[in-house]
Amino acid sequence: MAPGDEVTLDNCDQEPIHIPGLVQPHGALLAFDASGCLRYVSAQAATLLPTALPVLGEPLAPQHFDALPEVHAALADGQREPIAGQPAHLEVQLGGRPYDLIVHAIGTTVVAEFEPRPQDAQAHADFAIAAHRAMGKLKRQTDLDALLRVATSAVRELTGFDRVMAYRFRHDDSGEVVAEVKAEDLEPFEGRRYPASDIPAQARRLYVINTLRLIADVSATPQPVLEAARTSSPLDMSHCVLRSVSPVHIEYLRNMGVGASMSISIVIDGALWGMLACHHRSALQVPYTVRMACDVVAQVLAANVQSLLARDRAREAEAAVELRASVINAAVHADDLVTALAPLAPALASAFDAPALLLAQEGRLLVHGAISRDDAADLIQGLRELPEPHDDVLSTQAIGRHLLANASAATAGWCGLLGLRFDSMLGGWLVLLRREQIETIHWGGRPEKEYTSGPRGPRLTPRGSFEVWKEEVRGTSAPWNDAQLALARQLLDELARATTARMADLSRART
Ligand code: BLA
Structure with a gap:
């Protein structure tokens, strides 16, 4: 499937989600080639960034970002040491407003993404204390359910999302909501099962290497990424923070009444074990620093999950040895x-x-x-x-x-x-x-009229997902x-x- 082809329910696992050619409109993206020329720029960059920008195809010169030598230096540094997936983060002021600048390299291309810092961003000190407290609590948990509950609470406290879930993948890539904290008036999702197709394989692969994504406003119109020359290949946005997400997934979120979504991978032994998945009923711009703290929470969580699972396996093995001895004795x-x-x-x-x-x-x-x-x-x-x-x-x-x-x-x-x-x-x-399996799971969902259904039909609703999962495991x-x-x-x-x-x-x- 090529970028621009229509995505349907049947081909969405083929959608090249790493090259959407679109960014979320709350930030601006600029990408430079090895010679320092601007190769890609998001359509609204000039409007969003109150500073002089190079023209597409032209080199980055000292007068660009002239008030900001450190931006220039970061971009130049990025070019000298392109380390894919290891972004550098700077806090910069443009036109008197604070921005988060995230720079990373992919191949020889250096990508700079600017996000205006939300005005009401939590005070640094409060937020660092909350993050520190969360890590300490995570480390003290000795059972898996409690650990996942603490992690969901920590992410909710850090971000303010209406709903934070721990979603665990099963043997067949289907998933289960195993822990949840939420606003009281939201319907509970804990215990629900979803088929593997709700998070297609290419998305899972991407989520192993890029562990956090934020969809800040589900109803915002994505902005095109303009290219210097039509002949160049589309920008690989695997590691971008502004990457615009699949339209199928947007429809799914919209049908569920979700206004903003964030998910953080729980990676164990290089595989996606689960995710912390967050929903908000309205748009929510979570500042980059808060997102990074959530990413660290997920890493600490993954390490603890891994050691608890190893402990459980060891206990099971011990119990099996005892059981075998009892059987021998009796027999x-x-x-x-x-x-x-x-x-x-x-x-x-x-x-x-x-x-x-x-x-x-x-x-x-x-x-x-x-x-x-x-x-x-x-x-x-x-x-x-x-x-x-x-x-x-x-x-x-x-x-x-x-x-x-x-x-x-x-x-x-x-x-x-x-x-x-x-x-x-x-x-x-x-x-x-x-x-x-189905006999042991009951759908506790509210009637379907609670959800809307978009152009691709009722499949992209919680009930639609549950029906697919039921068919698969019947x-x-x-x-x-x-x-x-x-x-x-x-x-x-x-x-x-x-x-x-x-x-x-x-x-x-x-x-
Ligand atoms: C991505 N699907 C996702 C993501 C989640 C889910 C968490 C990651 C993006 C994000 O953070 O929002 C699924 N979200 C869930 C589930 C729950 C939840 C199961 O909160 C349960 C509570 N999605 C579908 C179908 C298709 C599909 C039928 O439901 C395709 C046929 C596609 N989902 C799809 C795609 C992505 C996705 C393509 C990748 C989005 C991207 O990163 O571009």
């Missing part, structure tokens, strides 16, 4: 595995995050959880009748679609199955079950993760070993 020389393991059913189910568990061998069947005995027996029968499996660990997110089309358990909403065939002679199965459970699959394999080995040992005992007793 060793047990005459009847089903009875011997019954007391461990709750711990086993919980280790696999499975609300139901079945254990069967010969004519015995243990049922744990809210599945009917008939559905359980039918499922075990179905598994026993399957053709000889390649693997004694079976896993699926969709029993009805991929394993047993006619299982009554599947009809009753059981979709995820992790099955361990530990005794092929006597039909020994340990089965963990999960429900359909008939499936959440997936089994690697740790759970590894534990399954270990337990299978132990149960199979116990079964073999019992057979050996029995045949010894017979001889």
Whole structure:
């Protein structure tokens, strides 16, 4: 897709959002080539900046910004040391007004962006204290939910947004609002799920390298970036602070009644783990320094999330070792595995995050959880009748679609199955079950009339997003993760070993 082609709901993951040729109109952009000539300028730069500017195609000369030697120096410095993605920041006065000047290099091009400092920008001292307090609080949190809540509160306190959410990506790039602070009269979004397509892949890639974006006024008309020569390539705005965002996303925000939006990436191990996403009902120009403090909050947050996740993984691994030992203990020389393991059913189910568990061998069947005995027996029968499996660990997110089309358990909403065939002679199965994802999530949204719908239709509304997510996950459970699959394999080995040992005992007793 080329810049200027029409963006639709079907091709928006192809939209080259890094070269929109447009900036948000609250600031001005100037970009210079390696020889110091002005190659790109945003249309309103001359109106916004009360100073002499070079003409397109002409070099930056000392008389430009003559009152501002430091601006000239920053631009010259940028040209000597082009470090992409590492912007330099200056506070400058133009015509008696304060501006934030952000300079960065992309390739050999040096980009200077000017943002007028909002008149009511929080006093420096207050804001530094608030930022400092937020970092301290973030560092003290020892559980993930509390950590995310503290981060959303900190960003809300620093910026004044009406709503700040922590949005966490799931295994399939869909997302969930896992924490939220908001103005009281706004409808809560916490717990909501959104499909991967609400933040297309190219946007996610960009958000890993450029971690903060502000859409200061959703209803402002973007300004074109003029080019010195038609033959030159469009300016790569991946690292620009004024980059104008995709029209599809603007329509989405407008439909939701959002007047300003900001989001900050939570990057862990080079991948986008989540975002802090902020909404305001009217326009909101968050000063650059405040945005940078929010970016630091997100970095501290990411580091803490990473260490809490590592701690949780270590705890889970420890619990798995203990569980395995209990299983070995209970199973060793047990005459009847089903009875011997019954007391461990709750711990086993919980280790696999499975609300139901079945254990069967010969004519015995243990049922744990809210599945009917008939559905359980039918499922075990179905598994026993399957053709000889390649693997004694079976896993699926969709029993009805991929394993047993006619299982009554599947009809009753059981979709995820992790099955361990530990005794092929006597039909020994340990089965963990999960429900359909949708059954566990309820739409708490207000009626759709709360939202408007633009030219691209109702898809770009919270309800439209939820419907897409529901379609994508219909008939499936959440997936089994690697740790759970590894534990399954270990337990299978132990149960199979116990079964073999019992057979050996029995045949010894017979001889
Ligand atoms: C970008 N989509 C985004 C962004 C967010 C979301 C946070 C980053 C830009 C920003 O900070 O506003 C999505 N925002 C959400 C979600 C919530 C939220 C899910 O607050 C939940 C509470 N968007 C769509 C569809 C398409 C789409 C259907 O919903 C395309 C078919 C596109 N979203 C889209 C694009 C971008 C985007 C192209 C990139 C915008 C840019 O940076 O230019």
